[in-house]
Amino acid sequence: MPQGSRLGLLSFTVLIGDLRAACELYKFVDDTTLSELIPSTGSVSNMSSYFTSVLTWTANNDMQINTSKTKEMIIGSIDSINLSPLSTLSGTVERVATFKLQGIHLDTNLSWSVHINSITSKASKRLYFLKQLKRAGVPQNQLIHFYTAVIRPVLEYTASVWHHLINRTQAQQLE
Numbered sequence: 001m002p003q004g005s006r007l008g009l010l011s012f013t014v015l016i017g018d019l020r021a022a023c024e025l026y027k028f029v030d031d032t033t034l035s036e037l038i039p040s041t042g043s044v045s046n047m048s049s050y051f052t053s054v055l056t057w058t059a060n061n062d063m064q065i066n067t068s069k070t071k072e073m074i075i076g077s078i079d080s081i082n083l084s085p086l087s088t089l090s091g092t093v094e095r096v097a098t099f100k101l102q103g104i105h106l107d108t109n110l111s112w113s114v115h116i117n118s119i120t121s122k123a124s125k126r127l128y129f130l131k132q133l134k135r136a137g138v139p140q141n142q143l144i145h146f147y148t149a150v151i152r153p154v155l156e157y158t159a160s161v162w163h164h165l166i167n168r169t170q171a172q173q174l175e
Contacts, residue, residue, distance in 0.1 A: 019057055023050045033101065038078055045078075051086045051093075067091040073099050075108050104158055112162050116170045119154055126151045 016027060023046070026033040034054065036047050058065055067088050072095045074083065086093040098107045098114045105115035130146055138146075155174055166174075 015061070019054070021050045021053050023047070028102065031102075038076075045083055047072075048084060048086060055088060064090070067093060070094075071096045071099050073097070073106065073108060075106070075110060104161065110165070112166050112170060115162060116166065116173055119157070120173055123151050123154045126154065 016032075019025070019027065019032065021034055024035040024037075026035070032054070034047065034050050036045060036050065038045055055065065065088055067090045070086075070088075070093045072086050072093045074095070085095060098105060100106075100118075105118050107114050130143060130151065133146060134143055
């Protein structure tokens, strides 16, 4: 199927429609996220068995998990030393402290500092281009349109998820 075709999305949806795991499973166009809530520090993680069921599904459907693109992140105060790493036949899944998921940079403490740094850096680069447009004599109404269409969405993307959790310094950094 050609990438970007209407049938491509439909066929992909049909191909992965039966992908299941005994945990929370979030399917996106070319990503799948498994998540597990472990209620207390003494509880045991079942992520290995969930991951094994996904590996079995991929083998049964003539697919492979790209281990170099697969990441594991543990959020919260659970003791990650006692958790065995996830692995496939092609290698061990890397355990990371930060990860970008659907455009949001998450870290293990949910502090949002990595996300704020990332989006302010991206917006700063676009502000430079806005400055170049102003120097070139572009009318003010078009500069405002550029700002609202190109820069502001970067700063506000999924703000309803993270904005109420940021501290004063991060809010000032955004401003």
